[in-house]
Amino acid sequence: MKVVFFGTPEWAVPSLDALAGSRHSLLAAVSQPDRRSSRRGEVAPPPVARRAKEMGLPLRQPETVRSPDFLEWFRGLGADAGALVAYGEILPRALLAIPEKGFVNLHFSLLPHHRGAAPVQWAIASGDTVTGVTTQRVVPRLDAGDILIQRQTAIGPREKASELGPRLAALGAPMLVETFDRLEAGTVEPRAQDEALATSAPLLRREDGLVDWQRRAETIAQRIRGFDPWPGCGSSVRGCAVRLLDAVAEARIAGETAENVEAGGRLPAGTVLGLAEGALRIVSGEGTVLRVERLQFPGGKPLTGQEAVNGRLVAAGDVFGEGA
Numbered sequence: 001m002k003v004v005f006f007g008t009p010e011w012a013v014p015s016l017d018a019l020a021g022s023r024h025s026l027l028a029a030v031s032q033p034d035r036r037s038s039r040r041g042e043v044a045p046p047p048v049a050r051r052a053k054e055m056g057l058p059l060r061q062p063e064t065v066r067s068p069d070f071l072e073w074f075r076g077l078g079a080d081a082g083a084l085v086a087y088g089e090i091l092p093r094a095l096l097a098i099p100e101k102g103f104v105n106l107h108f109s110l111l112p113h114h115r116g117a118a119p120v121q122w123a124i125a126s127g128d129t130v131t132g133v134t135t136q137r138v139v140p141r142l143d144a145g146d147i148l149i150q151r152q153t154a155i156g157p158r159e160k161a162s163e164l165g166p167r168l169a170a171l172g173a174p175m176l177v178e179t180f181d182r183l184e185a186g187t188v189e190p191r192a193q194d195e196a197l198a199t200s201a202p203l204l205r206r207e208d209g210l211v212d213w214q215r216r217a218e219t220i221a222q223r224i225r226g227f228d229p230w231p232g233c234g235s236s237v238r239g240c241a242v243r244l245l246d247a248v249a250e251a252r253i254a255g256e257t258a259e260n261v262e263a264g265g266r267l268p269a270g271t272v273l274g275l276a277e278g279a280l281r282i283v284s285g286e287g288t289v290l291r292v293e294r295l296q297f298p299g300g301k302p303l304t305g306q307e308a309v310n311g312r313l314v315a316a317g318d319v320f321g322e323g324a
Contacts, residue, residue, distance in 0.1 A: 081180065108120050132150055132151050161228055211223075216286050224245070244295050246292075246294040268283070279306075280305035
């Protein structure tokens, strides 16, 4: 089968490599244009574009796949199908109609759960214990096409999005090839999604990472893991911004402190209670406590809670989030 690959980030590269090594004919790759890096300020190609160049594969990086020039170029390739993995633009009906076998999308969730641009991140942030990968027919509506193949995997209790994403990419790459094998053989059986079960995983915003200390500690810990590395989860203490890198939840504040929190809120959410096993104990919503094991202040290296206290950057009685 003659296939054109559409993808952009690092998590899409294993699928590109898998298709290149399969019996299918990979005609070209399509990726987003080169962008300026937020870290170094230099213009750099996205990972899929970089990999396609290394492979000597024909590459296009249009500002939009909706342009007449791009549609004409794609039509001229004579592709049987398109493969889509985290490309970054919803494909228009005019493009989807060109290849005889249509487009197949590899999505990093068990659809219809977590439709959208950030399924890995929101699965962890939502407290899911199981996720997976799905191949599906591409339709003009986001991630709503028929399911072709699915595989599931457990989410580790301390697993971060930066760890789960590459794992799902490796799980999904051979499954994408299998999908094209079965499409060619006519053995795949599409299955409609149950719209009643659909949930959303929208594009992350910087403000999603601002810690709301009124949330339960479990929820805050999940968001810290889910929003790693971007946008990260941050707060402020003593008027200084701080990023929370690793944290776990305690079930409930013990003894006298629990009474203070639950009976009238004399200790506001965000209050530092002290240290336990080198981690900061911070009051969170509904009388729970978050143990912050590692945190980072601007321009500094990651610190344990103990190191932050020893360095006089934070102390018991300080309140995170004030002035944030």
